[in-house]
Amino acid sequence: MNDREILLDVQGLKMHFPTGRSILSKNRGFIYAVDGVDFQIRKGETLGLVGESGCGKSTTVRAVAQLYKPTEGHVTLKGQDLTTMSAHDLLAARKNMQMVFQDPYASLNPRMTSGDIIAEPMRIFQQRGLLDMGVQERNERVEHLMERVGLSRFFKNRYPHEFSGGQRQRIGIARALALQPELMLCDEPVSALDVSIQSQILNLFKDLQAEFGLTYLFIAHDLAVIQYISDRVAVMYLGLIIEISGAKDLYKKPLHPYTQALLSAAPIPDPKVEAQRKRIILSGDVPSPDKQRPGCYFYDRCWKRMDVCKAKRPQLKEVDEGHQVACFLYHKPE
Amino acid sequence: MTDDLILQVKNLRTYFTVDEGLVKAVDGVSFDLRKGETLGIVGESGSGKSVTNLSIINLIPSPPGKIVGGEVVFHGKDILKMSPNEIRHLRGNKVSMIFQDPMTSLNPFLKVSTQMIETIVLHQGLDKKAAKEKAIEMLKLAGIPAPEKRIDQYPHQFSGGMRQRVMIAMGLSCNPEILIADEPTSALDVTIQAQILELIQELTRKLGTAVILITHSLGVVAGMCDTLCVMYAGRIIERGKTDEVFEKPLHPYTQGLIHSVPRLDRENKERLYSIQGQPPNVIDLPDCCPFYPRCEKAMDICKKKYPASVGLGNGRAVSCWLYSEGNK
Secondary structure (H helix, E strand, C coil): CCCCCEEEEEEEEEEEEECCCCCCCCCCCEEEEEEEEEEEEECCCEEEEECCCCCCHHHHHHHHCCCCCCCEEEEEECCEEHHHCCHHHHHHHHHHEEEECCCCCCCCCCCCCHHHHHHHHHHHHHHCCCCCCCHHHHHHHHHHHHHHCCCCHHHCCCCHHHCCHHHHHHHHHHHHHCCCCCEEEEECCCCCCCHHHHHHHHHHHHHHHHHHCCEEEEECCCHHHHHHHCCEEEEEECCEEEEEEEHHHHHHCCCCHHHHHHHHHCCCCCHHHHHHCCCCCCCCCCCCCCCCCCCCCCHHHCCCCCHHHHHCCCCCEEEECCEEECCCCCCCCC | CHHHEEEEEEEEEEEEEECCEEEEEEEEEEEEEECCCEEEEECCCCCCHHHHHHHHCCCCCCCCEEEEEEEEEECCEEHHHCCHHHHHHHECCCEEEECCCHHHHCCCCCCHHHHHHHHHHHHHCCCHHHHHHHHHHHHHHCCCCCHHHHCCCCHHHCCHHHHHHHHHHHHHCCCCCEEEEECCCCCCCHHHHHHHHHHHHHHHHHHCCEEEEEECCHHHHHHHCCEEEEEECCEEEEEEEHHHHHHCCCCHHHHHHHHCCCCCCCCCCCCCCCCCCCCCCCECCCCCCCCHHHCCCCCHHHHHCCCCCEEEECCEEECCHHHCCCCC
16 A cells, blocks of 8 residues: 555644633633644545544544644645645645534534535535536436435435434435545544444445545544554544554554553453453543643653653654654654 | 342333324333342433433433333332332432433532532431541542542533542442443543443442443443343343353344444454344334344244243343244
8 A cells, every 4th residue: 555645644733722711811821732743644545543532633634624724734635735725726625625524413404405415515616616517417416426325315305304313424425425535534423323323334434435446534432443444543642643553553563552551441342352351541531732741741641651751752753664653662762 | 049139120111202103212121130230231322221221210201201111129119109209218329320421410500529418418317527528438439539629629620530430429429229320431531431430340349239331332331241131122122141142142133233343352354244224213113023124034923023022041031033932
């Protein structure tokens, strides 16, 4: 997969949100939601992003999609830097980058029929002169998309509330596919679904990838889901990527103490395996990302911490082929 | 073994009347709970797991809900026939409950101390000072650092995991015999979930409390529960010892459920198994097997009649025509 072209290149991405209480106060605080993230995704690849709530995975995806204007850094899609584009160019570039959201209840307009929802991206691009497609053709495409994601075309006049959660997520996926994007940004698309529906949707994502050669940036907090869907996995903690590697490698040989704890904490649906597992139980909660620290962000909860970790922050470095980790256990501080 | 029996649920039925018709949210659920046992109830949204447990302590909002039949026998007495006064002495005392979202189940206007002391004073007859000491002791057991200070804080000053610890401390403060935990970790992160599950396991073992754990996560059940009930459309379709059910699931739904979860400890490179179709609409459900439209092994009889529960010994039972005598 290494010989394929790089589709998305994210360099030094930072997203800080101001938190001042008063407009007059000068010393406004910040939430450092994403604080310097680099990664690349090659064409046809799935990069999984895992981490706990508040680690910045959703913010990362939204900043990549330019739904937030990043504080710093560059997001390059097919060689074009999205952060410096005009609004019109950005809209055109978004044709190649579509998003699927977590909550299939909140992300579909309740007053539009499913057919209109799926047609909307095409309609907007048509209005702005970025797409040339007749009404007839558009309708056919909507029907085709509905069938492709496993919905009957006869449902196109129904409203979102007439569908179940899994079916709504299929509508969301069809809408994202409408413009034939190359990159799909998926923000926890299966987290709100029941187990039996979750596996249907995961399989659908895999089938679509095989059929259309799609590239996914896929967020989930369920590690087993991420392992199933991803080629490579990036683990985030407090706004930073702390480990990134091939999915197989990461699960077999997690390096960062946080990754090790995360993997050991995830329950496995097999009582025999569970009875023999040794858990690494982390103490404490994830700290608030309201300040930048000089040392390693995981220092307070780490059971392998050293003195150097408090003073210096480890950078993401390759320690094995394709396996990068930000931890002083594996590379000496400079 | 029968002496240890503390709770028997027999043919419990709870229906809700809504505009569209009758919802049989719980339709003939039976199970036993023994001292110190951890019983898991798994099922998907709308399968009736939460309604089952609200029915056990008679907390069903009526209207629209109504417990239309069955018995919940706690130490030889039917909870459903108790007077409001009697049942008030039971709830929070002998049977206590923790919920999914600790933010909505704690009162945001009251200090944690007020809420904890109230329960202890009411049920244990201690004075306020002694109750506060007891509350602090419970918070300490639940792993809250500096409990003397934190007890006088408000719920919003606690993180999600800490709030759930407060709920657990509160739930266990009167030494209940049964702790009902309704999705206690679903709102929490993985590492926090591991902390909380370990805490529940450790404390209930120490205090000899029986636990009914409601969850949609098979992983949580596998790690926590001795016995397991699988619910679908308001009924228990399979139950048994957790190891046995996981090793040899009998009902096609249980089989599908177990196989459709990706597993961390395996390389899931082949396609995931998935159960076809959608969960049933539970309004005006006909008297057939509710799983038959999605079942790969469906037979003619499945469309006509609901299969009775077949006992297979050792607490194992399944409701499926594949295992019923004379199904041919």
